[in-house]
Amino acid sequence: MAVFKSRFKEFSFYANNQLKSFRNGTYVTDNADEIKVLQAMSDVVQQTEKEQPKTEDAPKVKPATKPKSAPKKASGK
Numbered sequence: 001m002a003v004f005k006s007r008f009k010e011f012s013f014y015a016n017n018q019l020k021s022f023r024n025g026t027y028v029t030d031n032a033d034e035i036k037v038l039q040a041m042s043d044v045v046q047q048t049e050k051e052q053p054k055t056e057d058a059p060k061v062k063p064a065t066k067p068k069s070a071p072k073k074a075s076g077k
Contacts, residue, residue: 003028003047004038013037
């Protein structure tokens with residue numbers, strides 16, 4: 001899967017005589033013809049795997065824990 005970012009929020013291009021469009025500046029495709037067209041464009045940058053957000057590797061949030069109560073003072077009796 002290839003992910004491309006455009007510097008424009010809305011950006012359209014033709015691949016195989018079909019109009020394709022970016023949404024919010026992002027376009028995802030597996031089509032080799034579309035990838036070739038996008039790689040040739042100057043207003044488009046292909047993201048590397050490191051830049052692509054992955055939901056699987058998202059940081060895991062630890063459940064909230066109650067703070068421990070302060071230790072009781074020894075009585076001076």
